[in-house]
Amino acid sequence: MRVTNRSMRGREGEISVTAETLDDLWHLKYIIENGDLVFALTKRKADTASDKLRPEKAEKVNVRLGLRVEGLEFHRFSNRLRIHGVIEQGMDAGQHHTFNVEEGTNLSIIKTWKKDQLERIDEAEAASKRPKVVLVAVEEGDADIGLVRHYGIEMYSHICQSSGKGEGSLRDVFFHEIVEKLVTAAPGSEAIVVSGPGFTKEDFIKYLQSKQPELASRALVEDTSSIGMSGFQEVLRRGAVDRITEESRIARESTLMDELLREIAVQGKAAYGIEEVRAAQDYGSIETLLVADEFLREEREKGDIDSFLQSVEHSQGRIVIFSTIFEPGHKLLALGGIAALLRFRI
Numbered sequence: 001m002r003v004t005n006r007s008m009r010g011r012e013g014e015i016s017v018t019a020e021t022l023d024d025l026w027h028l029k030y031i032i033e034n035g036d037l038v039f040a041l042t043k044r045k046a047d048t049a050s051d052k053l054r055p056e057k058a059e060k061v062n063v064r065l066g067l068r069v070e071g072l073e074f075h076r077f078s079n080r081l082r083i084h085g086v087i088e089q090g091m092d093a094g095q096h097h098t099f100n101v102e103e104g105t106n107l108s109i110i111k112t113w114k115k116d117q118l119e120r121i122d123e124a125e126a127a128s129k130r131p132k133v134v135l136v137a138v139e140e141g142d143a144d145i146g147l148v149r150h151y152g153i154e155m156y157s158h159i160c161q162s163s164g165k166g167e168g169s170l171r172d173v174f175f176h177e178i179v180e181k182l183v184t185a186a187p188g189s190e191a192i193v194v195s196g197p198g199f200t201k202e203d204f205i206k207y208l209q210s211k212q213p214e215l216a217s218r219a220l221v222e223d224t225s226s227i228g229m230s231g232f233q234e235v236l237r238r239g240a241v242d243r244i245t246e247e248s249r250i251a252r253e254s255t256l257m258d259e260l261l262r263e264i265a266v267q268g269k270a271a272y273g274i275e276e277v278r279a280a281q282d283y284g285s286i287e288t289l290l291v292a293d294e295f296l297r298e299e300r301e302k303g304d305i306d307s308f309l310q311s312v313e314h315s316q317g318r319i320v321i322f323s324t325i326f327e328p329g330h331k332l333l334a335l336g337g338i339a340a341l342l343r344f345r346i
Helices: 022-031 115-128 170-185 200-211 213-217 228-238 240-265 274-282 293-302 306-314 327-334
Strands: 002-009 012-018 037-045 060-075 080-089 096-101 106-112 133-139 142-149 152-160 191-196 219-223 270-272 286-292 318-322 338-342
Touching (some): 115 318, 133 170, 133 200, 133 240, 170 200, 191 228, 200 213, 200 219, 219 240, 240 270, 240 318, 240 338, 270 274, 274 306, 286 293, 286 306, 286 327, 293 318, 293 327, 306 318
Parallel strands (some): 286 318
Antiparallel strands (some): 002 012, 060 080, 080 096, 133 142, 142 152
């Protein structure tokens, strides 16, 4: 997610964002609420003369409208977020309209911002600026390194086997150059996908394990018919990057869910369901609050959940919002949508 403007006074104000991925649309579903004022460029039927003998199809024009939000629908498989509301600013004020928000759409959102919503924007913005997955496509004598960004693949480096001399065989020198570039491209916790035709990629993995075992521990291997951008696209089509992204996203949630279920099994330091969790907060016992995103959205429509979240924060509790797209979030919904790991048993 790219933030293009912030105009805030405390938690009141306007933030403009451009959605760059499907993930960003999912984030926006939990950022935008009923009652928010949202501006976007959209298409609207132009006024037509009413005295024509034969009605003609009205032409649609691009206009910028401000909607007072009345509802949202997230269509995950069509890569679209639909925002319904009443036009408050712009042509045809007072009429209903729907924004179809897709990747590349810019929105301006004016509201009283909640802490978790600001954190969600900050996290999505930071994630868009760093690679989570590094792609290495290698064949005999040629290799490419690419960075998976939220907006696509950025070509990082192309390495050719040199005919000059170096320490070891020409192939070792070639592999050494790839590793040097890879160390720079993946300095942190990025996952690495090594791909290419033939057996060169397996030989490179062995070399990587001998020289940089920590990097090798983050690598997986995929067969592709080519290197370069076409090879990278083949990796994407095979779903390797999607699997890595999903696994990294739910790793923290999976760990917390496992810990919660262990504590519940032994009737230990855990609470689940809104009544038990509120009782635990009355004792100041909540260490980590686990909240399903769908539960949070529904409770916000009722209007009484945010004061509770603030009380958890004020007592130094940590709040983790679970995605209900993945299994840990489904398990949390089955437990009532909200649970807590406690400092002490109650």
